[in-house]
Amino acid sequence: MNRTERRHFEKEMSKILKKSAGVCGVCGTELNHNSQTFGGILEPYGTVLTGECCVNKLEVIMGAGVYINKNINGIMSVMKTGQGISHASPSDALSAIRQIRSGIGEIDSAADDLMREAGIERPPTDITVTDAPWKLDDAEWFNRHPGRSYRMRSLHPDEIPTLQDAVTDVVIPPNHCWEILVRQVNKGQRIRTAFCRNMAVFIPDADDVIHAIFDIVVKGEGQGVISAKDVAALVDSYNR
Ligand SMILES: [Zn+2]
Structure with a gap:
Protein backbone atom coordinates (compact mmCIF):
# COMPACT_ATOMS: atom_id res chain seq x y z
CA MET A 1 0.00 0.00 0.00
CA ASP A 112 -19.01 -3.02 39.36
CA ASP A 113 -17.62 -4.24 42.70
CA LEU A 114 -18.04 -0.79 44.23
CA MET A 115 -21.65 -0.49 43.04
CA ARG A 116 -22.42 -3.99 44.32
CA GLU A 117 -20.84 -3.21 47.69
CA ALA A 118 -22.99 -0.07 47.87
CA GLY A 119 -26.10 -2.12 47.01
CA ILE A 120 -26.79 -0.08 43.87
CA GLU A 121 -28.26 -2.14 41.08
CA ARG A 122 -27.73 0.08 38.06
CA PRO A 123 -24.38 0.37 36.30
CA PRO A 124 -22.23 3.45 36.92
CA THR A 125 -22.73 6.25 34.41
CA ASP A 126 -19.30 7.76 34.83
CA ILE A 127 -16.08 6.76 36.52
CA THR A 128 -13.30 9.17 37.38
CA VAL A 129 -10.06 7.34 37.95
CA THR A 130 -7.68 10.28 37.64
CA ASP A 131 -7.34 13.20 40.04
CA ALA A 132 -9.80 16.07 39.93
CA PRO A 133 -10.23 19.09 42.24
CA TRP A 134 -13.65 17.90 43.43
CA LYS A 135 -12.26 14.44 44.18
CA LEU A 136 -9.50 15.93 46.28
CA ASP A 137 -12.09 18.08 48.05
CA ASP A 138 -14.25 15.03 48.84
CA ALA A 139 -11.25 13.01 50.02
CA GLU A 140 -10.19 15.81 52.38
CA TRP A 141 -13.73 16.34 53.61
CA PHE A 142 -14.19 12.65 54.53
CA ASN A 143 -10.76 12.71 56.21
CA ARG A 144 -11.86 15.65 58.34
CA HIS A 145 -15.21 13.97 59.11
CA PRO A 146 -14.27 10.39 60.03
CA GLY A 147 -17.76 9.64 61.34
CA ARG A 148 -19.44 10.48 58.03
CA SER A 149 -20.22 8.26 55.06
CA TYR A 150 -22.44 10.75 53.21
CA ARG A 151 -21.86 14.32 52.11
CA MET A 152 -23.94 16.92 50.30
CA ARG A 153 -22.04 19.71 48.58
CA SER A 154 -22.19 22.21 45.72
CA LEU A 155 -21.47 21.12 42.19
CA HIS A 156 -17.87 21.91 41.24
CA PRO A 157 -17.52 23.66 37.83
CA ASP A 158 -14.99 21.03 36.63
CA GLU A 159 -17.44 18.33 37.51
CA ILE A 160 -20.11 19.33 34.99
CA PRO A 161 -18.60 17.37 32.06
CA THR A 162 -18.68 14.20 34.18
CA LEU A 163 -22.43 14.39 34.66
CA GLN A 164 -24.96 12.74 32.40
CA ASP A 165 -26.59 14.85 29.67
CA ALA A 166 -29.87 14.13 31.45
CA VAL A 167 -28.57 16.32 34.26
CA THR A 168 -26.79 19.04 32.31
CA ASP A 169 -29.46 19.48 29.62
CA VAL A 170 -32.39 19.87 31.96
CA VAL A 171 -33.75 23.34 32.73
CA ILE A 172 -34.18 23.53 36.48
CA PRO A 173 -36.91 25.57 38.19
CA PRO A 174 -36.09 28.93 39.81
CA ASN A 175 -34.52 28.77 43.28
CA HIS A 176 -33.19 25.30 42.57
CA CYS A 177 -29.59 24.24 41.98
CA TRP A 178 -27.62 21.08 41.36
CA GLU A 179 -25.94 19.66 44.41
CA ILE A 180 -23.84 16.56 44.62
CA LEU A 181 -24.49 13.73 47.04
CA VAL A 182 -21.39 11.70 47.80
CA ARG A 183 -21.17 8.36 49.52
CA GLN A 184 -17.79 7.14 50.67
CA VAL A 185 -18.01 3.35 50.44
CA ASN A 186 -14.37 2.78 51.32
CA LYS A 187 -11.53 5.23 51.79
CA GLY A 188 -10.71 6.47 48.28
CA GLN A 189 -13.82 4.86 46.74
CA ARG A 190 -16.81 7.10 46.50
CA ILE A 191 -20.06 7.21 44.55
CA ARG A 192 -21.65 10.50 43.52
CA THR A 193 -25.04 11.41 42.26
CA ALA A 194 -26.47 14.78 41.25
CA PHE A 195 -29.53 16.10 43.02
CA CYS A 196 -31.69 19.10 42.10
CA ARG A 197 -32.13 20.97 45.35
CA ASN A 198 -34.82 23.45 46.26
CA MET A 199 -32.84 26.21 47.97
CA ALA A 200 -35.87 27.24 50.04
CA VAL A 201 -35.82 23.91 51.89
CA PHE A 202 -33.41 23.60 54.78
CA ILE A 203 -31.57 20.27 54.77
CA PRO A 204 -29.77 19.44 58.01
CA ASP A 205 -26.19 18.32 57.46
CA ALA A 206 -26.59 14.99 59.25
CA ASP A 207 -25.24 11.70 57.90
CA ASP A 208 -28.55 9.83 58.09
CA VAL A 209 -30.49 12.66 56.38
CA ILE A 210 -28.01 12.84 53.47
CA HIS A 211 -27.99 9.02 53.43
CA ALA A 212 -31.79 8.97 53.01
CA ILE A 213 -31.74 11.55 50.20
CA PHE A 214 -28.89 9.65 48.50
CA ASP A 215 -30.86 6.38 48.63
CA ILE A 216 -34.00 8.01 47.21
CA VAL A 217 -32.09 9.68 44.35
CA VAL A 218 -30.05 6.57 43.50
CA LYS A 219 -33.15 4.39 43.34
CA GLY A 220 -34.56 6.87 40.83
CA GLU A 221 -37.43 7.66 43.14
CA GLY A 222 -36.39 11.29 43.22
CA GLN A 223 -37.80 12.01 39.74
CA GLY A 224 -40.52 14.06 41.35
CA VAL A 225 -40.22 15.92 44.61
CA ILE A 226 -38.52 14.32 47.58
CA SER A 227 -40.70 14.96 50.59
CA ALA A 228 -39.40 15.58 54.09
CA LYS A 229 -41.78 12.82 55.19
CA ASP A 230 -40.09 10.22 52.92
CA VAL A 231 -36.68 11.31 54.17
CA ALA A 232 -37.79 11.14 57.81
CA ALA A 233 -39.29 7.66 57.30
CA LEU A 234 -36.01 6.37 55.82
CA VAL A 235 -33.91 8.00 58.56
CA ASP A 236 -36.19 6.25 61.04
CA SER A 237 -35.68 2.90 59.35
CA TYR A 238 -31.85 3.27 59.49
CA ASN A 239 -31.99 3.98 63.21
CA ARG A 240 -34.32 1.14 64.05
ZN1 LIG B 1 -18.51 -9.16 11.60
Whole structure:
Protein backbone atom coordinates (compact mmCIF):
# COMPACT_ATOMS: atom_id res chain seq x y z
CA MET A 1 0.00 0.00 0.00
CA ASN A 2 1.46 3.36 -1.01
CA ARG A 3 1.25 6.66 0.81
CA THR A 4 -1.79 7.93 -1.10
CA GLU A 5 -3.71 4.73 -0.41
CA ARG A 6 -2.75 4.90 3.27
CA ARG A 7 -3.91 8.51 3.48
CA HIS A 8 -7.17 7.56 1.81
CA PHE A 9 -7.62 4.73 4.31
CA GLU A 10 -6.98 7.03 7.29
CA LYS A 11 -9.49 9.56 5.99
CA GLU A 12 -12.16 6.92 5.41
CA MET A 13 -11.50 5.29 8.79
CA SER A 14 -11.85 8.57 10.64
CA LYS A 15 -15.25 9.05 8.95
CA ILE A 16 -16.29 5.52 9.94
CA LEU A 17 -15.18 6.07 13.55
CA LYS A 18 -17.12 9.34 13.75
CA LYS A 19 -20.39 7.80 12.68
CA SER A 20 -19.75 4.35 14.11
CA ALA A 21 -23.00 2.69 15.13
CA GLY A 22 -21.14 0.17 17.28
CA VAL A 23 -21.51 -2.66 14.79
CA CYS A 24 -19.13 -4.68 12.64
CA GLY A 25 -18.97 -2.99 9.25
CA VAL A 26 -19.07 -6.34 7.41
CA CYS A 27 -21.68 -8.54 9.12
CA GLY A 28 -23.50 -5.93 11.21
CA THR A 29 -23.02 -7.78 14.52
CA GLU A 30 -23.07 -5.48 17.53
CA LEU A 31 -19.60 -4.89 18.94
CA ASN A 32 -19.16 -5.83 22.59
CA HIS A 33 -17.73 -3.44 25.14
CA ASN A 34 -13.94 -3.93 25.45
CA SER A 35 -13.70 -6.10 22.33
CA GLN A 36 -11.00 -5.85 19.72
CA THR A 37 -11.67 -4.11 16.42
CA PHE A 38 -9.79 -4.08 13.14
CA GLY A 39 -9.59 -1.57 10.35
CA GLY A 40 -8.85 -2.81 6.88
CA ILE A 41 -9.86 -3.19 3.28
CA LEU A 42 -12.48 -5.54 1.91
CA GLU A 43 -14.07 -5.30 -1.51
CA PRO A 44 -16.74 -4.27 -2.36
CA TYR A 45 -16.99 -2.26 0.88
CA GLY A 46 -13.61 -0.53 0.64
CA THR A 47 -12.43 0.66 4.05
CA VAL A 48 -14.17 -1.22 6.88
CA LEU A 49 -14.11 -1.49 10.65
CA THR A 50 -14.80 -5.03 11.83
CA GLY A 51 -14.96 -6.98 15.02
CA GLU A 52 -13.16 -10.27 15.60
CA CYS A 53 -16.10 -11.89 13.79
CA CYS A 54 -14.92 -10.75 10.36
CA VAL A 55 -11.23 -10.03 10.74
CA ASN A 56 -10.36 -13.13 8.70
CA LYS A 57 -12.33 -11.80 5.74
CA LEU A 58 -10.22 -8.62 5.46
CA GLU A 59 -7.90 -8.47 2.48
CA VAL A 60 -5.56 -6.07 4.26
CA ILE A 61 -5.50 -5.26 7.99
CA MET A 62 -4.42 -1.67 8.53
CA GLY A 63 -5.01 -1.14 12.21
CA ALA A 64 -6.49 -2.51 15.39
CA GLY A 65 -8.34 -0.95 18.27
CA VAL A 66 -10.68 -1.53 21.19
CA TYR A 67 -14.40 -0.76 21.17
CA ILE A 68 -15.81 0.71 24.39
CA ASN A 69 -19.37 1.75 25.13
CA LYS A 70 -19.43 2.21 28.90
CA ASN A 71 -17.37 3.93 31.60
CA ILE A 72 -16.03 5.99 28.70
CA ASN A 73 -14.78 9.08 30.55
CA GLY A 74 -12.94 7.05 33.15
CA ILE A 75 -11.32 4.83 30.54
CA MET A 76 -10.40 7.73 28.26
CA SER A 77 -8.85 9.71 31.12
CA VAL A 78 -6.55 6.79 31.87
CA MET A 79 -5.72 6.31 28.17
CA LYS A 80 -4.60 9.91 27.84
CA THR A 81 -1.84 9.29 30.34
CA GLY A 82 -0.44 6.44 28.22
CA GLN A 83 2.50 7.07 25.90
CA GLY A 84 2.18 6.53 22.19
CA ILE A 85 4.89 4.54 20.49
CA SER A 86 5.74 5.35 16.92
CA HIS A 87 7.16 2.82 14.45
CA ALA A 88 5.80 -0.02 16.56
CA SER A 89 5.60 -3.47 15.01
CA PRO A 90 2.23 -5.25 14.58
CA SER A 91 3.05 -7.52 17.52
CA ASP A 92 3.82 -4.43 19.69
CA ALA A 93 0.44 -3.04 18.69
CA LEU A 94 -1.36 -6.28 19.52
CA SER A 95 0.33 -6.56 22.89
CA ALA A 96 -0.54 -2.90 23.60
CA ILE A 97 -4.16 -3.69 22.78
CA ARG A 98 -4.09 -6.71 25.10
CA GLN A 99 -2.82 -4.44 27.87
CA ILE A 100 -5.44 -1.79 27.14
CA ARG A 101 -8.22 -4.38 27.24
CA SER A 102 -7.03 -5.82 30.52
CA GLY A 103 -6.80 -2.28 31.97
CA ILE A 104 -10.36 -1.56 30.81
CA GLY A 105 -11.53 -4.86 32.32
CA GLU A 106 -9.96 -3.84 35.64
CA ILE A 107 -11.68 -0.44 35.63
CA ASP A 108 -15.04 -2.05 34.77
CA SER A 109 -14.82 -4.70 37.45
CA ALA A 110 -13.60 -2.27 40.14
CA ALA A 111 -16.61 -0.06 39.34
CA ASP A 112 -19.01 -3.02 39.36
CA ASP A 113 -17.62 -4.24 42.70
CA LEU A 114 -18.04 -0.79 44.23
CA MET A 115 -21.65 -0.49 43.04
CA ARG A 116 -22.42 -3.99 44.32
CA GLU A 117 -20.84 -3.21 47.69
CA ALA A 118 -22.99 -0.07 47.87
CA GLY A 119 -26.10 -2.12 47.01
CA ILE A 120 -26.79 -0.08 43.87
CA GLU A 121 -28.26 -2.14 41.08
CA ARG A 122 -27.73 0.08 38.06
CA PRO A 123 -24.38 0.37 36.30
CA PRO A 124 -22.23 3.45 36.92
CA THR A 125 -22.73 6.25 34.41
CA ASP A 126 -19.30 7.76 34.83
CA ILE A 127 -16.08 6.76 36.52
CA THR A 128 -13.30 9.17 37.38
CA VAL A 129 -10.06 7.34 37.95
CA THR A 130 -7.68 10.28 37.64
CA ASP A 131 -7.34 13.20 40.04
CA ALA A 132 -9.80 16.07 39.93
CA PRO A 133 -10.23 19.09 42.24
CA TRP A 134 -13.65 17.90 43.43
CA LYS A 135 -12.26 14.44 44.18
CA LEU A 136 -9.50 15.93 46.28
CA ASP A 137 -12.09 18.08 48.05
CA ASP A 138 -14.25 15.03 48.84
CA ALA A 139 -11.25 13.01 50.02
CA GLU A 140 -10.19 15.81 52.38
CA TRP A 141 -13.73 16.34 53.61
CA PHE A 142 -14.19 12.65 54.53
CA ASN A 143 -10.76 12.71 56.21
CA ARG A 144 -11.86 15.65 58.34
CA HIS A 145 -15.21 13.97 59.11
CA PRO A 146 -14.27 10.39 60.03
CA GLY A 147 -17.76 9.64 61.34
CA ARG A 148 -19.44 10.48 58.03
CA SER A 149 -20.22 8.26 55.06
CA TYR A 150 -22.44 10.75 53.21
CA ARG A 151 -21.86 14.32 52.11
CA MET A 152 -23.94 16.92 50.30
CA ARG A 153 -22.04 19.71 48.58
CA SER A 154 -22.19 22.21 45.72
CA LEU A 155 -21.47 21.12 42.19
CA HIS A 156 -17.87 21.91 41.24
CA PRO A 157 -17.52 23.66 37.83
CA ASP A 158 -14.99 21.03 36.63
CA GLU A 159 -17.44 18.33 37.51
CA ILE A 160 -20.11 19.33 34.99
CA PRO A 161 -18.60 17.37 32.06
CA THR A 162 -18.68 14.20 34.18
CA LEU A 163 -22.43 14.39 34.66
CA GLN A 164 -24.96 12.74 32.40
CA ASP A 165 -26.59 14.85 29.67
CA ALA A 166 -29.87 14.13 31.45
CA VAL A 167 -28.57 16.32 34.26
CA THR A 168 -26.79 19.04 32.31
CA ASP A 169 -29.46 19.48 29.62
CA VAL A 170 -32.39 19.87 31.96
CA VAL A 171 -33.75 23.34 32.73
CA ILE A 172 -34.18 23.53 36.48
CA PRO A 173 -36.91 25.57 38.19
CA PRO A 174 -36.09 28.93 39.81
CA ASN A 175 -34.52 28.77 43.28
CA HIS A 176 -33.19 25.30 42.57
CA CYS A 177 -29.59 24.24 41.98
CA TRP A 178 -27.62 21.08 41.36
CA GLU A 179 -25.94 19.66 44.41
CA ILE A 180 -23.84 16.56 44.62
CA LEU A 181 -24.49 13.73 47.04
CA VAL A 182 -21.39 11.70 47.80
CA ARG A 183 -21.17 8.36 49.52
CA GLN A 184 -17.79 7.14 50.67
CA VAL A 185 -18.01 3.35 50.44
CA ASN A 186 -14.37 2.78 51.32
CA LYS A 187 -11.53 5.23 51.79
CA GLY A 188 -10.71 6.47 48.28
CA GLN A 189 -13.82 4.86 46.74
CA ARG A 190 -16.81 7.10 46.50
CA ILE A 191 -20.06 7.21 44.55
CA ARG A 192 -21.65 10.50 43.52
CA THR A 193 -25.04 11.41 42.26
CA ALA A 194 -26.47 14.78 41.25
CA PHE A 195 -29.53 16.10 43.02
CA CYS A 196 -31.69 19.10 42.10
CA ARG A 197 -32.13 20.97 45.35
CA ASN A 198 -34.82 23.45 46.26
CA MET A 199 -32.84 26.21 47.97
CA ALA A 200 -35.87 27.24 50.04
CA VAL A 201 -35.82 23.91 51.89
CA PHE A 202 -33.41 23.60 54.78
CA ILE A 203 -31.57 20.27 54.77
CA PRO A 204 -29.77 19.44 58.01
CA ASP A 205 -26.19 18.32 57.46
CA ALA A 206 -26.59 14.99 59.25
CA ASP A 207 -25.24 11.70 57.90
CA ASP A 208 -28.55 9.83 58.09
CA VAL A 209 -30.49 12.66 56.38
CA ILE A 210 -28.01 12.84 53.47
CA HIS A 211 -27.99 9.02 53.43
CA ALA A 212 -31.79 8.97 53.01
CA ILE A 213 -31.74 11.55 50.20
CA PHE A 214 -28.89 9.65 48.50
CA ASP A 215 -30.86 6.38 48.63
CA ILE A 216 -34.00 8.01 47.21
CA VAL A 217 -32.09 9.68 44.35
CA VAL A 218 -30.05 6.57 43.50
CA LYS A 219 -33.15 4.39 43.34
CA GLY A 220 -34.56 6.87 40.83
CA GLU A 221 -37.43 7.66 43.14
CA GLY A 222 -36.39 11.29 43.22
CA GLN A 223 -37.80 12.01 39.74
CA GLY A 224 -40.52 14.06 41.35
CA VAL A 225 -40.22 15.92 44.61
CA ILE A 226 -38.52 14.32 47.58
CA SER A 227 -40.70 14.96 50.59
CA ALA A 228 -39.40 15.58 54.09
CA LYS A 229 -41.78 12.82 55.19
CA ASP A 230 -40.09 10.22 52.92
CA VAL A 231 -36.68 11.31 54.17
CA ALA A 232 -37.79 11.14 57.81
CA ALA A 233 -39.29 7.66 57.30
CA LEU A 234 -36.01 6.37 55.82
CA VAL A 235 -33.91 8.00 58.56
CA ASP A 236 -36.19 6.25 61.04
CA SER A 237 -35.68 2.90 59.35
CA TYR A 238 -31.85 3.27 59.49
CA ASN A 239 -31.99 3.98 63.21
CA ARG A 240 -34.32 1.14 64.05
ZN1 LIG B 1 -18.51 -9.16 11.60
